[in-house]
Amino acid sequence: MAQYTRVSGSVGLITLQNPPVNALSAAVRQGIVDTVKRALGDPKVKSVVICGQNGIFCGGADIKEFGTNMSGPPLVPMIHAIEAANKPVVAAIEGSALGGGLELALGCHYRIAHSKARLGLPEVSLGLLPAAGGTQRLPRLIGVPAALDLITTGRHVTAAEALQLGVVDRVAEHSTVDAAVKFALSVAAKSLDARRISTYPCPRPSDFDALFEGAMQKVRQSARGAIAPVACVQAVRAAATRPYLQGMEREKELMATLFTSGQARALQYCFFAQRAVSKWNMPNGARWDTSKPRPVHKAAVIGLGTMGRGIAVALAQTGMSVVAVETQEKQLMEAKQAVSGMLERGAKRRGLTPAALHKISYSHDIQAVADVDLVIEAVFEDMALKKKVFQQLSAVCKPGTFLCTNTSALDVDHLASQTRNPELVVGMHFFAPAHVMKLLEVVYGPQSSPQAVATAMQLGKKMGKVSVAVGNCRGFVGNRMLKPYIEQAFFLLEEGATPELVDRALEEFGFPMGVFRMSDLSGLDVGWRVRKGDGLVESGSASGQPTRLREGRRYSPLGDLLCEQGRFGQKTGRGWYQYDKPGSRVARSDPWFHSFLEEYRARHGLVARRIDHQEVLERCLYVLINEGFRILEDGIAAGPEDIDIIYVFGYGWPRHRGGPMFYAGMVGLATVLERLEHYRQAHPDVPYLQPCSLLRRLVASGSPPVHRWREVIKKLHSQL
Numbered sequence: 108m109a110q111y112t113r114v115s116g117s118v119g120l121i122t123l124q125n126p127p128v129n130a131l132s133a134a135v136r137q138g139i140v141d142t143v144k145r146a147l148g149d150p151k152v153k154s155v156v157i158c159g160q161n162g163i164f165c166g167g168a169d170i171k172e173f174g175t176n177m178s179g180p181p182l183v184p185m186i187h188a189i190e191a192a193n194k195p196v197v198a199a200i201e202g203s204a205l206g207g208g209l210e211l212a213l214g215c216h217y218r219i220a221h222s223k224a225r226l227g228l229p230e231v232s233l234g235l236l237p238a239a240g241g242t243q244r245l246p247r248l249i250g251v252p253a254a255l256d257l258i259t260t261g262r263h264v265t266a267a268e269a270l271q272l273g274v275v276d277r278v279a280e281h282s283t284v285d286a287a288v289k290f291a292l293s294v295a296a297k298s299l300d301a302r303r304i305s306t307y308p309c310p311r312p313s314d315f316d317a318l319f320e321g322a323m324q325k326v327r328q329s330a331r332g333a334i335a336p337v338a339c340v341q342a343v344r345a346a347a348t349r350p351y352l353q354g355m356e357r358e359k360e361l362m363a364t365l366f367t368s369g370q371a372r373a374l375q376y377c378f379f380a381q382r383a384v385s386k387w388n389m390p391n392g393a394r395w396d397t398s399k400p401r402p403v404h405k406a407a408v409i410g411l412g413t414m415g416r417g418i419a420v421a422l423a424q425t426g427m428s429v430v431a432v433e434t435q436e437k438q439l440m441e442a443k444q445a446v447s448g449m450l451e452r453g454a455k456r457r458g459l460t461p462a463a464l465h466k467i468s469y470s471h472d473i474q475a476v477a478d479v480d481l482v483i484e485a486v487f488e489d490m491a492l493k494k495k496v497f498q499q500l501s502a503v504c505k506p507g508t509f510l511c512t513n514t515s516a517l518d519v520d521h522l523a524s525q526t527r528n529p530e531l532v533v534g535m536h537f538f539a540p541a542h543v544m545k546l547l548e549v550v551y552g553p554q555s556s557p558q559a560v561a562t563a564m565q566l567g568k569k570m571g572k573v574s575v576a577v578g579n580c581r582g583f584v585g586n587r588m589l590k591p592y593i594e595q596a597f598f599l600l601e602e603g604a605t606p607e608l609v610d611r612a613l614e615e616f617g618f619p620m621g622v623f624r625m626s627d628l629s630g631l632d633v634g635w636r637v638r639k640g641d642g643l644v645e646s647g648s649a650s651g652q653p654t655r656l657r658e659g660r661r662y663s664p665l666g667d668l669l670c671e672q673g674r675f676g677q678k679t680g681r682g683w684y685q686y687d688k689p690g691s692r693v694a695r696s697d698p699w700f701h702s703f704l705e706e707y708r709a710r711h712g713l714v715a716r717r718i719d720h721q722e723v724l725e726r727c728l729y730v731l732i733n734e735g736f737r738i739l740e741d742g743i744a745a746g747p748e749d750i751d752i753i754y755v756f757g758y759g760w761p762r763h764r765g766g767p768m769f770y771a772g773m774v775g776l777a778t779v780l781e782r783l784e785h786y787r788q789a790h791p792d793v794p795y796l797q798p799c800s801l802l803r804r805l806v807a808s809g810s811p812p813v814h815r816w817r818e819v820i821k822k823l824h825s826q827l
């Protein structure tokens with residue numbers, strides 16, 4: 108809806124009203140059409156101001172309407188009518204003007220923004236382009252290079268940057284609406300000839316072809332198969348090469364292709380899924396809206412290896428006091444230097460002074476954490492060591508201190524059982540580098556209190572993380588699903604594939620790195636240590652002839668054999684690939700590995716066959732998805748959105764494919780089931796390929812869309 112009032116005698120004030128972000132729903136669009144008509148028809152009104160209620164101008168088109176039969180007045184003629192008005196129209200921008208909201212403002216003759224406002228055209232992140240004239244007006248207003256940047260990245264700019272770019276005319280420090288009304292009064296009698304952006308010529312840069320070629324190359328490289336950024340470049344090119352109305356036609360045509368694409372559906376699903384995961388719930392009924400977090404003023408990190416350092420930086424950047432503990436003096440000194448460097452570089456990037464530097468105190472004595480509100484233990488991934496630390500923390504910390512462990516797979520319940528108050532214990536699984544990566548798995552056990560979970564979730568948010576609450580099991584959600592995925596990749600090598608082929612298939616799918624390049628980056632020794640701990644490694648290497656079976660299940664010792672050769676990946680300069688020197692990042696095909704693989708196959712009587720990309724994707728991805736269904740069945744994740752967000756933010760799953768569970772729905776659950784059954788028949792000794800009963804049940808109930816899976820899961824749980 109839109110409210111209309113006349114203020115200061117001659118200004119028609121139109122207020123958009125659609126909480127929480129004044130999105131342009133059908134009712135709002137109708138409201139704008141009606142109130143603009145009323146203002147223009149009222150002889151007492153000499154100028155018009157458009158603003159939004161509750162301190163936010165407009166969050167853009169109503170994304171919830173996209174999947175429906177869109178009714179109501181369309182945006183483009185509505186904005187044209189505003190631009191064509193014979194009375195000045197001023198946009199008073201508070202909070203956000205995003206997407207269609209900014210396009211509406213670009214149709215106005217003047218724009219005044221509050222100094223704290225943010226503006227942008229983020230449609231590309233929803234798989235779309237700014238199709239209400241944004242791709243045609245913005246380059247005419249601010250020039251092609253700046254428009255290309257804003258439209259292809261979707262980044263939000265501050266009011267100060269918007270002023271500098273020329274997106275807004277003025278910035279207000281206090282009431283933007285008051286400033287806009289005053290301004291509207293002052294321009295009431297002025298000619299509007301030079302204020303209609305659609306009539307501006309689009310400036311044609313001298314390096315036109317190189318500019319667009321460069322932009323296209325950049326989006327193709329960074330988007331990895333996403334179609335919206337490419338369409339954005341094409342639409343801006345139309346602005347620079349065609350008259351306005353023809354450019355609008357091109358914008359419409361490109362949008363029509365994007366609008367119905369699977370990528371747009373996936374990206375819009377991700378938008379809502381990201382918000383849905385903050386509304387967590389636990390199997391015992393505890394929920395986000397009934398569990399109050401406790402404030403954390405002072406936190407501690409125990410262990411200042413790579414993870415601990417990143418966590419200390421992320422904590423200090425929230426502005427809270429941090430105690431960083433490392434018992435080894437030399438490591439402590441090195442960590443102090445490294446953390447300070449990270450904070451300084453971070454502050455420099457954001458144009459700030461590194462105030463967080465003074466928020467950290469360092470100690471080699473665990474007693475230093477006695478008065479903190481929350482501790483994050485980040486010592487070496489070793490249960491005996493972590494147990495000892497938790498026993499110490501339980502004795503040292505003041506009553507009520509939350510004790511969190513940054514483990515990637517170890518049993519959080521077992522650690523909780525080492526303390527006097529297991530209800531205060533949760534896992535906080537960060538991803539490396541911890542001050543950069545957005546994902547945080549918050550792991551609760553049966554004894555974790557709702558308040559402990561709420562506090563960890565809130566702390567994650569404060570650190571700028573996307574936090575997902577998950578149950579406790581080996582590897583939690585992300586790493587648990589990774590295990591069968593990696594296992595399939597090893598088997599594919601045994602059967603005839605190469606690391607290059609597997610990685611290419613996965614990278615063409617959209618992962619930034621295939622499984623083997625990723626393994627080289629994170630270190631082959633990580634998995635080796637885990638497999639050793641599980642007793643999988645010794646049996647083979649002792650005889651010198653590694654068997655390919657462990658307790659009746661197929662096992663590939665390929666990773667173990669490379670580790671035995673000291674090939675740990677990038678850090679040793681050799682792994683699945685070779686590198687120029689240890690620490691170097693450019694992976695090159697390694698002839699040594701290829702002959703090693705051939706010998707290995709010959710030794711085990713394996714005959715290499717031709718493996719194509721389709722098989723790589725089906726086997727690696729469907730087995731990972733199958734484990735995702737098991738996780739849902741076990742109640743470790745509350746819904747498919749939790750799994751998808753974990754994979755998109757923590758494991759490089761291409762966002763335009765929506766996450767593994769959404770992707771399964773796109774492929775068709777019946778197809779996923781049929782292919783798993785096919786591969787299971789071919790590999791009866793691989794239990795992970797056995798389709799899980801939730802998948803079967805979903806297929807049996809007609810493969811409902813992903814947002815309806817929770818109903819089936821609930822029914823399944825109630826029957827158990």
Ligand SMILES: CCCCCC/C=C/CC(=O)SCCNC(=O)CCNC(=O)[C@H](O)C(C)(C)COP(=O)(O)OP(=O)(O)OC[C@H]1O[C@@H](n2cnc3c(N)ncnc32)[C@H](O)[C@@H]1OP(=O)(O)O
Nearest residue numbers: 127128130166167168169170171203205206207229238382
């Ligand atoms: C052929 C078809 C022609 C169509 C042509 C029209 C095309 C127009 C293109 C567009 O305008 S697409 C939309 C572009 N806008 C955006 O991408 C903005 C999205 N929103 C945000 O970035 C943020 O929400 C915000 C506005 C910066 C506010 O952030 P904040 O952290 O304060 O709140 P959130 O938790 O994110 O959101 C609160 C609440 O509001 C819901 N929501 C936000 N934006 C929209 C929206 N545009 N449409 C519908 N709903 C929206 C969000 O889902 C949250 O809901 P919840 O239920 O409380 O979780």
